[in-house]
Amino acid sequence: MRTASDLKLGEKAVIKDIDNTHPSSHRLLEIGFTPGQEIVLLTKSIFNDPIGLSIRGTIFAIRKNEASCIII
Amino acid sequence: MTPALTKNKIPLITLVGQPNSGKTTLFNYLSGKNFKTVNYPGSTVEYSISKILSKFSINANILDxxxxxxxxxxxPDEKISVDSLFSHPKFGKxxxxxxxxxxxxxxxxxxLVKQLIDANFNVIVVLTMLDLLRKKNLDISESKLSSILGCKVLKIDSRTGKGLNELLLSLKDSISEISDNEELFPEQLVNTQKEKLLxxxxxxxxxxxxxxxxxxxxNGNKNFDISEANKKLVVLNSVRLPxxxxxxxxxxxxxxxxxxxxxxxxFLVMAVTFTSIFWLASPLMEFINEVFSLLSSGSEKLFGDTLIGNLISNGLINGLGSVLVFLPQILILFMILGLLxxxxxxxxxxxxxxxxxxxxGLNGKSFVPMLSGFACAIPAIMATRTISNRRERFLTIFIIPLMSCSARIPVYALLIAFLIPQDKPWIGGIAMASIYIFSIFSSLLIASLVNKFREKIIRESDSSSFIxxxxxxxxxxxxxxxxxxIKNATQYLKKAGPIIIYLSLFLWVLTYFPNTDPQVNVTGKTAEEVSELKNSERIMTSYASSLGKIIEPVMKPLGLDWRVGVSLIATFAAREVFVSSLALIFKITEEGDNIQASILKAMKEAKIEDTGEKLFTTATTTGLIIFFVFAMQCLSTVAISRKETGSWRIPALQIIVFSTIAYVVSFLTVTGLRFFGIN
Structure with missing residues (x-):
């Protein structure tokens, strides 16, 4: 199962689902990371974490750990 | 439920919005600068409230x-914000x-708009950032949105204020239409299930x-005319929007x-931020110091050497000066942070x-508060509110006092000036930089140690998040x-100001009483010399000196005596008070210019009374610098730490842990230096 944390720089993907068991899952859904939406990995910080994803025209920096509940 | 709107109640307009949505800009437009910033009762969540500017002729309160x-x-903080939106403790719904x-x-x-409408709020939607939308070659029809949502929708360019008049007109309409019995649906009715959210x-x-x-x-028309453009726009509903x-x-x-x-x-941005805080602020700080020393000596001349005269010149004016001297740095810090x-x-x-x-164990959001800590721990601790995770917020608050705040600069400057040769001032710069690097590394080390024992120290275990x-x-x-x-500077003046002034006054009492009118030999001396002698005699026989003598056994291992002890007690008012209290204790009555040179001279001559050894040596002075790096000697910081963490636990731990570290490391430094023959 691939998640947003496995994306390569510049890679696009469509969200399949959000893992409900992750404590940040609800907040991620609320800010627009919903199934069917396209995400792009735009940037990685030093040590490759956090990562910058584009969603619905906005860029969000989230930790890899949080990205791992975005199933693609 | 909130009582129905009485005829006398001034309508309350609450501004809601996601971060970066232009909410504050709109608030500033409507309120001018006359807002008050208040905390929700019993919490650290704050809001700004104001009457709508009278020129707009709308009689309503506006809450940001x-x-x-x-x-x-x-x-927990978000819960308070949401609860207060439904029913504000003071202003109701x-x-x-x-x-x-x-x-x-x-x-x-x-x-969020949908949530508000579902909760039955009387909503007006204000569309902002239209310039960004247009850069994507898109536009939005506010009339369509209005009819779909069933509420008023307006466009505003908050940078130019275009659309503001329409908003004001629409507000006037809405206020005249306010009905008394609209009930809000409690937040439970808002979607919480994943399926409903989707x-x-x-x-x-x-x-x-x-x-x-x-x-x-x-239609590349840059000067956008809405009605004209609307006619020319091609509606492409079926096309997937980029x-x-x-x-x-x-x-x-x-x-x-x-x-x-x-x-x-x-690193470049941080370096520029950092140096500008110091370089831009230093002439202003010098100016404030000058003004207050002039005021102080002026009032001394005016009132003479009386109780009142002394209270005003040494207690009140000095206290006020030590509050205001930090204002330039706080202003510049928040200015630059705001721009960034x-x-x-x-x-x-x-x-x-x-x-x-x-x-x-910290968070990316800890970074700005930590950086602010180099100016002053008080605004820095206030700035930790953006960290949503309590454990990370408390840990950040815990280590902020270790950031070398600007109040320590005059202390370091004096002690470094004592250590280095007069003809090589550049060594002083290197020494100052080393102190900063040392303090950064030690604070990171302490943070990681505290994080290891966080179950015992911080006692918060919610999961960490960075979104x-x-x-x-x-x-x-x-x-x-x-x-x-201005908002942050006012908060500093209001919160830290009174504490610093009270403490300065308390300190003045300690150094002025009980021997208020000491007898000195006046034969063959000018009036000024008599006054100087009296001041010194007074402090040598004051409560402060008794207190200093009590703590002398504690100072001895650091190679220091009761006089430095008194000054260290004085630093609890504010660290930079160390310099002025040294001046007082070493009987420096120099007026105006070169107080530092006089203190340095006195420091060089000072000897420990019973042994006759030099008081300030390379070893003891270095030890003293180390002491200042760690010690939690700022009661204002203790107060704000209590306020922001909601209990005495964190501030008490800060005092105990940091004072112990300061004492032990300083002792090791002095002993170590002496061991290697450096005295």
Whole structure:
């Protein structure tokens, strides 16, 4: 199962689902990371974490750990 | 439920919006600068409230609520914000809610709009950031959105104020239509289930397709005229809307978030921020010091050497001076932070700092408060409110006093001046920089140690999270930055100011009583010399000196005596008081210019009374510097730490832990230096 944390720089993907068991899952859904939406990995910080994803025209920096509940 | 609107109640308009949606800009427009910033009772969540500017002739209160993402809170602070939106403890339920919506991020922002409408608030939607939307070759039909949502929708360009008049007219309408019996649905009715949330977003996406349309590419009219443009626009509902982030922002991020360049830019930005705090502030600080020393000596001449005269010149004016002397740094710090935040860079900085800081139990959002700590711990601790995770927030608050705040600069400057040869001032610069680097490394070390024992020390165990919007780069709005700067400076004056003044007065009592009118030999001396002698005699026989003698056994291992002990007690008012109290204790009555040279001379001559050894040596002075790096000697910081953490636990631990470290490390330094023959 691939998640947003496995994306390569510049890679696009469509969200399949959000893992409900992750404590940040609800907040991620609320800010627009919903199934069917396209995400792009735009940037990685030093040590490759956090990562910058584009969603619905906005860029969000989230930790890899949080990205791992975005199933693609 | 809130009581129905009585005829006498001034209507309450609450501004709601996601972070970066232009909410504060709109608030500033409507309120001018006459707002008050208040905390929700019993919490650290704050809001600003004001009457709407009288020139707009709308009689209503406007409340700027904290930025929220959703009505379903995900942290204790968010819960307070949401609860207060439904029923404010002081103002009750808002008659009108204005929500700012970034139209370039329509779907994400409509989510909160829908929640508000579902909760039955009387909503007015204000569309902002239209320039960003137009850069994507898109526009939005506010009339369509209005009819779909069933509420008023207006466009505002908050940078130019265009659309503001329409908003005011519409507000007037809404106020005249306020009905008394509209009930709010409690927040439980708002969607909390994942399925409902997804359904809500599906609906929003439908709305988005209805109201957004592509601008005719041939219509490159820069001066946008809405009615004219509307006719020429081609509606392309069926086409999937490109939902890319702002192109300019993506380009800039290629550098600012670049693997190597990004780090370089980050350090450059921080270095510039840092040096400007010091360089820009120092002439202002000198000026304030000059003014207050003039005031002090002036009032001494005016009132003579009497109780009142002394109280005014040494107690009151000095106390006031030590409050105001930090104002330039606080103003400049918040100014620069405001510019960085408004431009969009600050969020990138937090992102870059997140990984290294998370390794020691902190958060990327800890970075700005920590940086602010180099100016003053008080605004820095206030700035930790943006960290949603309590454990990380408390840990950040815990280590902030270790950041070398600007109050320590005069102390370091004096002690370094004592250590280095007069003809080589550049060594002083290196020494100062080393102190800073030393303090940064030790604070990181202490943070990681505290993090190891966090179950015992911090006692908060919620899961760590870092979700931060990287907003589009924009030109900062100076008015907003200035307003925010003034807001923070006022908070500093209100919160720390009184404490510092009370303590200065208390300290004055300690140094003035009980021997208020000492007898000195006046034969053959000028009036000035008599006054100087009296001052010295008074402090040598004061309560402060008795207290200093009690703590002398503690000072001895550090190679210091009761006189330095008294000065260290005095630093609890504010660290820089160390210099002035040394001056007092070593009988420096120099007026004006060169007080530092006189103190240095006195320090060189000072001997420990019973042994006759020199008091200030290389070893003891270095030890004293180390002591200042760690010691938690600022009662204002203790007070604010108590306030922001909601208990005495953290501040008490800070005092115990930092004082112990300060004492032990200072002792080891002095003993170690002496062991190697450096005295």
């Amino acid at each position: 609520s904290p930025g929220i993402i959703s009505l379903i809170p995900s942290s 808002p008659e009108i809610v204005i929500i700012t919506v970034d139209s370039s991020q329509l779907s994400r922002h409509l989510y 359904e809500s977003y599906r609906h929003i996406e439908e709305i988005e397709k209805e109201v957004l349309f592509r601008k005719d590419p041939d 939902n890319k982030p702002d192109a300019f922002t993506l380009k800039v991020d290629k550098f600012t978030l670049h693997r190597y360049w990004g780090i370089l830019i980050f 935040e408004d431009s969009g860079y600050l969020a990138r900085g937090a992102m870059l700092a997140d990984k290294p800081l998370s390794m020691i 931060l919007e990287l907003p589009a780069y924009r030109k900062p709005k100076l008015q907003d930055v200035l307003n925010n700067t």
